[in-house]
Amino acid sequence: MEPNRKQDSNRLATFVWVLALILIWELGATLVAQTKRTPENVLPHLYQIVESVFSTKLVNGSQTAFQIVLANAGITLARAGIGFMLGAAIGFLLALLMNLMKTVEKIAFPYLMIIQMIPILGMAPIVLAVTKDIDKSRVIIAAILTFYPVATNTLAGFKAVPGEKLELMHVIAASKFEIYRKLLIPSCIPYFFTGLKVSAPMAITASILVDTLQGGGGLGTMLSQSLKHAMTIYVFWQIVFLSAIVGILSYHLMSVIEKLAAPHRWARKVKLDEPAQLDEPA
């Protein structure tokens, strides 16, 4: 089958599945609406959630529900973003150091393995207790969650460079700096991005979770308050969907940046024995 047609049919299937999910949700919501006194607490209709986004009713005296969500999303996501970038930088540097120095690799490697096994998110409250600052905690937790997938993946990227390529560099007497700049760093970019793709949604989750620990601001705080009925429950539902959408988008954002950073991986393979098809402007 032609690749294009196949892609189209996959897209169609995806679309149908999304419709099916919506249908299931709506069936559930209808059922809940008939049996519960406050169905919006359990499972509101999707249109009710959409409606609440555009509602102009002021929820806390000065803001609508959606304005509250957006304002708090800014706080949470900015911290998640800072932590994410910090973690990505530390992770990359650690991988670089590990590859440069055997001793660093030996010291850090077992801890990188162990950190994968332990529940960092569960440590969020204690980080808050030690730092006593909600902003710092958000950044730190997001950074820790980002740094180890990035470090392990980038290190794997360095290790995956074929020996022949390294030997070629040695034969032409390239300096260590040149080897890293021209060979090792470009080859580990896809691995680096694999790490970023894993950790981007995690950084957001972490930031929201840290919010719930203290009453400052942020999506997590609003989520808990809304659940405790301190404000309309639709704030909760909006946050649920917003965090899901942002989580998915963060993953795709990394893919887009990867395409910009390493365009050669996405170029279509040209076969030698096929007649060349040039993309001529029409």
Added chain:
Amino acid sequence: MSVFKRSSRDAMAGGPAVVLDANEPEIKVEHVSVRFDGKKGAAPVVALQDVSLDIRQGEFISLVGPSGCGKTTLLRTIADLQQPSSGRITVRGQTPREIRLQKKYGIVFQNPVLYDWRTVRRNVCMPMELKGVPKKTRTATVTEMLELVGLYHFGKKYPHELSGGMQQRVGIARALAIKPEILLMDEPFSALDEFTKEKLNEDLLKIWNKTNKTILFVTHNISEAVFLSDRVVVLSPHPGRVSAIVDITLPRPRGLAIKNTPEFGALVAKVRNSFEGV
């Protein structure tokens, strides 16, 4: 398609499967063409164009040619892994599909395709399990086959513990285990080094001698084809077609020493010269 099916079913209904006339070829390829649809807008790729070929029972026949000449496509079409766009193939008076469903084909690919979760013995066993051969017979056949390819002592090993040449031997043992009538080999030794390849070439001839199968052997190595075959079929690319069939008149049994004879050199030259425009 349906026409072939009906006629062969009639043949099967008419008592014991087709008895081959001694002069009747075992595999008849008649005016076979295979076209692959190109990408959107591009012209279809013609892999085989009007190929006709008769293969006798017990014959060792090689298909040689550069990449893109359709030699693998021809083998795959005979194996019923690929359908011809036009023309027809008859094997023992039946369609390739019927022969395949009767499990009369043994096939060996370039890649040994061993199941890495099974030991050597259990790998050889696999096709017999699918055929429903009773366990006792299976064990005996596996031993027999491994002895035939010289791997009896490696039965308990896993594929990754073997060298490339040994893995390919396991592949051959597995193909022979269901006692196929026809052995199809698609560049089976092309990934191996020259020494291993020559050793396996010699062994393959011994196995062929003992089992008396028809072997269709695809290779891009002229010397290998000449050494092994009764006839070498030379295919040319764009579009794939038969450009010559060279009879290999060298005496049998053949040993590697035959490669040093002038007759061998002359036949290699004859095959090489029959390539068109390559």
Added chain:
Amino acid sequence: MNLRSSMNPPEEISVRIAATQQDVSNPEAPAADRRRFDAENLTTLLYPIVFGVLILILWQTQVLHRILGADTFTLPLPGRILTIIADNAPEILMNARATAIVALTGLLFGSMLGYLLGVIAAVFPKWGIGGLTVVSAFNAIPIIAVAPILNNLTKDFSRDADTRSMLAKILVVTLMTMVVMSINAYRGLTELKPYSEDLMKSYAARRTDVFFKLRVPNSVPFLFTALRVSVPGSVICALVSEYFAEYIVGVGRQIRENIVLAQYATAWAYILTACLMGILLYAILLAAEGSLLKGRR
């Protein structure tokens, strides 16, 4: 969304890293090199241990506190944490048991459901691939958003707050592990070695035979790839969903409750418990993988 790129992440990495680790203790090394490799092995073991001990010493001597600007109240000394664990062993064990039940039950159901989804997608690829694309999007949804929804949905399940909380928590873990397993199972069932399907066809094998003799065994390493993600993931999901659960039990909830009560040493005891649980489960997984995949490449 590209299915393959959406699910490759840490697994292929850990495999690669395992391979680089093996290089250090290459068993085929010539005898003359043996001694050098022994020295290599020794430092591989020694360096991280020395590092760990050093951190512990800095911690116990409160140098670490000065660096982090913390006090012994929020960051208690290691000795104190161990004393607390010893003193509260029965209670800690009770909470660890609750968390383990949630994590493991969810892991079991989630992985089984996920494998089933993978099978369905492999048998009906036309609709299955699209379905898996949707499922893999679930991967990016924060647990925090899912946990409260499931809490609300399970309100009517039982009169007993413990039971219905347990169900909600298990469902969170199930959902997460299901997603990971379904995508890996699909890959394991469909990413076959080149020619292996042709070979099966040449044997005139039935579809069920191809499935059970080729696809299912082929998927086993992928199953472990999924588990390497979902075993630590199930513990994390269990801890976080405990935060939102109605009934107060579990290691995660105890961490939070003790911090609210300013009992930091106790909170640290539970953190240590959580880490040990994660490491223990992962070690069990690695042992199982080692023995089950023995003989494979």
